[in-house]
Amino acid sequence: MKRTWQISTVTDAARARIAAARLAAACGAPPLERAGLAAALSAHLRQCLTKGGVWHLVLTLRADDGGSLLAAEVTPARDADAAGEPPWRTTLACPEPAGSGVPGAVAEDPGALAEALLGADEDTAVVLDKLTEQEELVAFHREELQQTNQGVVALHAELDAAGRAQREAFAAERKARTEAEDARRRLTFLADASAVLTTSLNHHEIVRRLPDLLVPRYAGSVDVWLFDDDDPRRTTPHPSAAVTAARTGRPQYAADRPGDLPGVDDHPPSPLGADRPLLCIPLPARRAPLGVLTLTPPGEHWDPDDAVMLLELTRRASIAIDNARRYEHNRDIAETLQRALLTELPATPGLGLAARYLPATHGLNIGGDWYDAFRQPDGGVITVVGDVTGHGLHAAVMMSQLRTALRAYAVDGGSPGKLLTRLHDFLHHLQPDLYATAVIARFHPDDPTMTWAAAGHPPPVLRGPDGRVRILDAKPGAMLGIPLKQEIADHSVRLSPGSTLALYTDGLVERRARGIDPGIERLAAALGSFGPAELDTDLGGAADGILHPLLSDSERDDDVCLLLCHLRGGR
Template sequence: MTVTSDLWKIGSVSDAARARTTVARLLADADVPLVQRTRFLTSLTARLRACLDRSGVWELLITTRPATDEAPGHVGAAVRPAGHPPQDPPPWLRTLTCSPPAQPPGPRAADAGDAALAEMLLAADDDTAAVLSRLDEQEELVRFHREELHQTNQGVLALHAELEAAALLQRQLLDAERAARTEAENARRLLTFLADASAAVTASLDHEDILRRLPGLLVPEYASQAGVWLLHDEETSRIGHRPAAAAAAARTGRPQHAAAHPSGLPGIDDLPPSALAPTQPLLCIPLTARHVIGVLTLRAPGDRFAPDTCVMLIELARRIGIALDNALRYEQHRDTAEALQRAQLTDLPTTEGLHLAARYLPATHGLNIGGDWYDAFEQRDGSLLAVIGDVTGHGLHAAVMMGQLRTALRAYAAEEDGPGRILTRLHRLLRHQQPDLYATAAIVRFRPGEPTATWASAGHPPPAVRTPEGAVTVLDTKPGIMLGVPLPYTYEEHTIELTPGSTIALYTDGLVERRALGIDTGIDRLARALAALSTRQLEHDLDVAAEALLTPMLYDSAGDDDVCLLLCRTSASPPPPPAQDVQRRVPRPCSPASGAGAKSLGRSS
């Protein structure tokens, strides 16, 4: 590889022009690209001018190296002061790589005439013109791209604005959706609570039980304190002073809100803060059914009541008012029916040779005061009739019907009819006078001085007989049909032998019937409980014995039915009948079924 060089002395502008012209021709012959060539020459010219400005003699060394297979060719130019050591790096050096083989410099421009030099200088302007033309093209292209970039930027800015607006709208929609979900969840929670609370207060017909449940339902989530003022209830009316808002709610029938600042709650009047709770908002809601029966007073759980919560509380108060009104009306109806029923229960007569004890227990749950009744009275011949019965249905109507049936039975018994005849006439009466009324009854007739008793039953649970030794017999002879069934029927009488000191238990189904066990199991249990009573207990106090009999029978009772029990105990040594009554007290013949069909369950006392 051969490197050639050419050294120029630069002492004047003419020397510099000739040297530049020579380098320009060399680069043009080497097919150096126009832009690179122009940049190289411009840099060289600027360096030569700088040297001329500093005066002195300068040297321009031009080197060329032809291209080979291993490396491309290049053209180099070095400017240094005259006399500069060759081994030291020159102050200015430029090298330009060229793909075609670099040719050594041609004849010096100094050998050319002025015309040739001028031509070469003009040719240098051709390169400048070409560069300027290309620069114009590039500028035009740049302007085009700048305009295109401007349009693109405008589009990007518009897109960014649209994206920002879309993002803002999306955030607003998400916030609205989140708020809607929160509101829907709050509404669902309030509706669920309203349904549960309504079920809790309407499940009871005891107004005191309803009042006890309310604080547990409302505190602490919906109120920090809750109370109910019933306008016509003496007990709640005696409790301390009432807030003015509660009195206003009772007077106007509108909810009242008492706080330092207006609430703006829908459908609620605003009042100044209560003197009883000046720092806590109060909400007083009237309890209304047919009229205002009370006021529900709530203290806010925080610094205010939420509007949605107030709407729910007002609706709940309306339902509480209806539930309380139903409970109060039911209790009044039940008390009236119970008073009527108790008023019709007879005082047991005192009869020589026969001891009586009775118990009546009204139902404790539900409106189940029914037509259970007992009676005991003497007939004109000295016989005593012990009666127990049960009218179908419950409530005031059943109690009234029971009274009518009792009165009719006494009227028929005044004619000295026996148990079977009395039941037959009652059956006929109910069929014609009360076609929708049914009843069961059992009658036992005791004659003084006689060791027997006559009985008849109309669909009633069978009597149980306990001997002095403790053996118990259930008189389970098939009973007649219920009174009032639309069929003609004649009731039969049955006779049973009674050992002195025997006890007969008459009862209603509330004593023995349980839904899960059935009535037969209850009758067997009654027989065992009757057998478990001691003879001494029965002889000493029959009332205490009746209580002792009820204890094991009612421990599992649901209290949803009335209970009647009538115990009839003969004396251990009955006195003989008076002589003047012997003819009137001759026993009547027994029916063919007398004493038949009895089952016994015995135990020694």
Template structure:
């Protein structure tokens, strides 16, 4: 099917009416929906109104090949419409001039029918709108009610969330304080020195929990109580925590006092230190105008633990002082004897109790010989020092009876095994006889002695030592003999001199042998100087976990 197009020139209202009536007939025959048809005709009538004033209007109607109807009004304000037709429009297209009055009247009546159909459809639509408006009103009422319920639920949820946040914040604060308390306790108990504990306390608390911290020990005479805050003095006297501020703190377990004259505008929290007795007072100045109650409970507990640490440090100091006095009393004064020079050094460990069971001794025997001894009791502290004293006394007693080095060790082993089970010791003895270049020695689990000959040659006495003293098996020790002509040096030592965590004991013994070989002749002439020179390369790191004993024995011409 090909397109058919007609252009009509309309010059009068009658022409316009006929053209409108013709198009109404064409669109009706083409089965264009009544509503679309009515809208089209209304718009077309508006475009044809200039014909009432005698102006010409050109109207082009095209029946397109696809069956659609295209209408176009030409002029200053062009207008066009395309209508989809259920029944295709076929040509030729009649012109408006061929439309007589009868057909024009029929077309007008048909237009009324279309208007009536549209009005009926409009009435149905209005009824539908009214129904939907009522339905929308009901829906709005339901939505408003739902909004009210949602708002109430949201308010309740916000309250629950606020409560949950507060609970989480409280739990997090409690967790943080417990973590701090655990870490602070570990830091306070790392040392058994008063000064270390007093130094750590301010570092832990400032600036997180206090603006300023002061620690006052009651036996510190540098600052008399009269120059301290009244609350600190009260805490020391009563043993109870005190709060001093412009207004009461109301803190749990803490007494309230008026503001301190030393800090009238800032609250102070004064916490006693000590368990058995008050040793001092920890005073904290608040950051703001009050202390938090939960934080105060934690601070009171921290002060209690700090007091325990100070008590432990004080007991440790007393214990160490006793052990030091005991060990100092056990260290012998070396004898001056013909043909033998002696020098000794004792260094306590740099960590821990600092008091161990290492000892040295040298004394003459009834036959005129000199017995040089070095030993080491396992463990540290007062017990090790006491056992060391017992061994030293027993060894001298056995030596006075004329026993040789091996027999003395056998008797010591028997005594320790029966009197001090589960306690062991090592020991090495060397007997020097005037006029005899031979030295008799014996060892019980002790590191081997190092010998330097007159010409500077160095060797280690690597004969297998006997078992440690006190091991729960019967044992008889053996004696060994070594040539030590005049000018020779014998170095006896404990394992603290040669043993380090970073290297084995064999490496340490090798270092000691090299250090002995490096000693100069002038140093060996003054054995005290030689002892100091020997320690320098062995203790270059200055840190050692065990006590150190060194006994140098140099043979001289009689």
């Protein structure tokens, strides 16, 4: 049901207000809600009459969840001065549904209008009665509150006496809590700083991180003097306290008055920093100090507990620097050994070769992945990629022995399958508990057929001159070295000029969360994306272009080896 009133005078507004109140009463709205609706509507209509013009009031009554919903909306007429103003709306939920007993329009007779207004004030009378009840209730509670306050005043007098006795205890507890919080803060900082220092295995990076950790909370400035890393271009001399700390191995506090810091010797102020105290702490190591850490205080001086924490942090930083240096030394040895074990690819007419080896990002960067390419006495070219299980020096040495054995066996001739079979027997007798995988491909300048064989290794990927890529997934042999007698079979495929073969290890394609097959498909897609000219002119660039999309998504937990063999068009 919808009703509309046109309002331009006070009488129109009064009739609309009375109609809205009657409509709400007919739907069972409580007196308080009816009075609120009438008051809100009257206030807004009074504003409308002040602005002038013609206004429209629309009352809408509709069913809502077993009851009814009364909505009122006031809008200016289209040609009024206030046209364009947003409409004013309000709603009232009524418990009873609208029926046939909905009252009609209010009569225009002044007597009837006055009588209707008197009837509409009944809701106001109910509201006033409610207010009277609330005032009586408030007065009752005020009396109760006054009596309670008298008891509270008496209680406060007793509590004040007890409070004075407890203030000393509270002060002592507060001091203990502050000291405990300071200790917790120092321990937390020490743990966090230790974690930051030990996450890097580069000692230069550790030295760079120290000022960021200490300034400005625990130091105003930080200087790290490493004995064997001293820059010869550095002309600034070291403070005498730092020299003393380096010579004696004990922390030194250089200032014009004693610092009374635990475990720290007092030292006369240094001419190089007489304006501020200096705390010079040796960086201890297993055999001799690595250097000296020199700090200036963040304020006038250090708190003794902060000084103890700085001594411990310096000790941990020294251990981190020493471990990083040992790791860097071992890593350099490992990388030198790895480069020595990987061979140079031969220059072969008609056959382009490009290889890439990337060590794992964890550990000493040395493993059992390897590649090789060499000629046989009959002019054939053997290309091989293999992977010895495990990492470290033992795997690298075993890889070198396998490579040497393969070259020795290949001198006698033999197909890839026969060579792998001999490697299997060699490894089984030499290292019964060590295993390896390998794939060998043989090219011959007088034969367009390539022969290949695999032992527990991912399948080769072949790209034809037309860009089509296929996976050579013929059944491979088992892993080399397992306690099983096996004869590894040869497979052959006819090649056309422009063909490219990719041999690789599982570190390139295998991911723990997705397995190996999706990685092989990604390798095939990357190999097929190159044009023939790119492979003819820049095979090494093509190898880099394959590695980048396959390895950019994660750190390498395994070594990666890739060997591309491209049959040139002029072969």
